[in-house]
Amino acid sequence: MNLLLLEDQDFVAADRIHLSGRRLKHLNEVHRAEAGDSLRVGRLNGLMGRGQLLRLDGQEAELQVEFDQPPPTKLPLTLLLALPRPKMLRRVLQTVSAMGVPRLILLNSYRVEKSFxxxxxxQPEAIREQLILGLEQARDTVLPEVIIEKRFKPFVEDRLGQLAAGSLGLIGHPGAYPxxxxxxxxxxxxxIGPEGGWIPYEVEKLQEVGLQPVQLGARILRVETAVTALLARLF
Amino acid sequence: MNLLLLEDQDFVAADRIHLSGRRLKHLNEVHRAEAGDSLRVGRLNGLMGRGQLLRLDGQEAELQVEFDQPPPTKLPLTLLLALPRPKMLRRVLQTVSAMGVPRLILLNSYRVEKSFxxxxxxQPEAIREQLILGLEQARDTVLPEVIIEKRFKPFVEDRLGQLAAGSLGLIGHPGAYPxxxxxxxxxxxxxIGPEGGWIPYEVEKLQEVGLQPVQLGARILRVETAVTALLARLF
Known part of the structure; x- marks a missing residue:
């Protein structure tokens, strides 16, 4: 937690907040914070700044806060991801949030197991929890938008063309591509496809709306690693 | 497991192997492999090729194998990493192995907790296990070298200069750097430093032997994400 991320319900006055629960536990056990400490804070979907710890015990912390800094800019990116397996999904959500992706679309694919x-x-609350962990890690305040599309074909045929208009459309796909x-x-x-990759039909459908396959080399990377590597290469 | 990685003791003849244990379980449960299937295989620290599954049951699998392809090239890199926390260490070892790092040095730092x-x-066997998972993921056969250096100062003062000679020396470090x-x-x-970064003294010592700080932007990334992002940017 490199940023203490604050939500509306934490505020007891415009410059005063009360904390309990997970963040308090973290302050006590990981930061080993003490009254008087100055901490980086951010207001969810708002500015960042500093907080001074006024008091702290096992039940509650009180901080005086001020906000004067915009959060870091997001990447100019819409990321489509074939739904990863549940354990990977949680990590990918954190990574996507930490890397500054503003919009993530979780999409079906032939190789996505139905059980996923x-x-x-x-669930929206579970997604939000992981996104917030990513923001706290990276020092950002703005939640990415996450869209769930359970049907590949209608999404790609009817909506993706418009979503991708005016952007460079790419498919991260191993093979003999640029x-x-x-x-x-x-x-x-x-x-970015699932473990095992998009099937040829899916690549064709994505190409029909203007996305072009590109590759990172012969090595097959896990989804989380591929996301990070592609974003670090692109931006 | 995108490559079935074979070790000397798997061979019952030059072109014939018997498998049991983890890899057999994976063939049965994840690949749902059947006799006649053709699989990608690789010989640990050797060539890659194809294997044909001759028979398979709950106890053992037998494959006929041939090897005709070199593994992918490694990155021209020595990676120094402040020892991550244990859970992260396992993932980082997989990532490093999958990304093609040939040499990893796990180093102490002021911010590495002693308990790590x-x-x-x-343990060597535990490190090897994670490296092998990374090779199987990425389709590589060559184990990276992992060196453990528990003392920062003597390693940096006495050995790093020579190790880094002739290379571009970089420190991944957030801040006002190029x-x-x-x-x-x-x-x-x-x-690459620990969570919280190298302390100024450590950055100075690394600079004295010719490494220069560079940064990836305002976002603070987890170690695993930073490793992937820096390698994808550099190579």
Whole structure:
């Protein structure tokens, strides 16, 4: 937790907050914070600044806070991701949030096991929890938008073309394709497949709406690693 | 497991292997392999090729194998990493192995908790297990070398200068430093700090032997994410 992320209900006055629960536990056990300490704070979907710890015990912490700094900019990116397996999903949500992806679309694919759609980690509160951990890690305040699309074909045929219009459309896909471009200057729409990759039909459908396959080399990376590597290469 | 990685003791003849244990379980339960299937195989620290599954049951699998392909090239890199916390260490070892790092040095730092050095995940067999998972993921056969250096100062003062000679020496470090360079053509020695970063004294010591700080932006990334992002940017 490199940023103490504050929500509306934490505020008891415009410059005063009370904390309990997970964040208090973290302050006590990991930061070993003490009254008088100055901490980085951010207001969810708002500015960042500093907080001074006025008092802290096992039940509650009180901080005086001020906000004067904008959060870091997001990447100019819409990321389409074939739904990863549940355990990977949680980590990917944190990574996506930490890396500054503003919009994530979780999409079905032939190689996504049907059971993955049943995971409780897809509940809005569970998604939000992981996104917040990513923001706290990276020092950002703005929650990414997460969109769930359970049907590949209608989404790609009816909506993706419009979503991707005006952006560089890319498919991260191992094979005899051009290298993933570096340091691009324009907005990007990037589609990353499941373990095992998109099937040829899916690649064709994505190509029909203007996305082009690019690759990172012969090595097959886990989804989380591929996401990070592609974003670090692109931006 | 995108590659079935074979060790000397698996061979019952030059072109014939018997499998049991973890890899057999994976063939049965994840690949749902059947006799006649053709699988990608690799010989540990050797060539890659194909294996044909001759028979398979709950006890054992038998494959006929041939090897005709070199493994993918490694990155021209020595990676120095402040020892991560045990849970992160296991994932980082997989990532490092999957990304093609040939040499990893796990180093002490002021911000590495002493207890991290006690983890059973630092035992040679435990390290090897994670490295092999990374090779199986990425389709590589060559184990990275992992060196453990429990003392920062003597290692940096007495050995790092020589190790890093002739390479581009970099420190991944958040702050007002130049951007991490892209698509470099020469060998690199890259030092990545612990959660919370190297302390100023450590940065100075690394600078004294020719390493220069570079950064990836305002976002603070987890160690595993930082490793992947820096390597994807550099190579």
């Amino acid at each position: 759609w049943q995971t409780p980690f897809l 290298d993933c471009p570096r340091a691009v200057e324009q907005p990007v729409t990037l589609a | 050095w006690q983890t059973p995940f630092l 951007d991490c360079p892209r698509a470099v053509e020469q060998p690199v020695t890259l030092a």
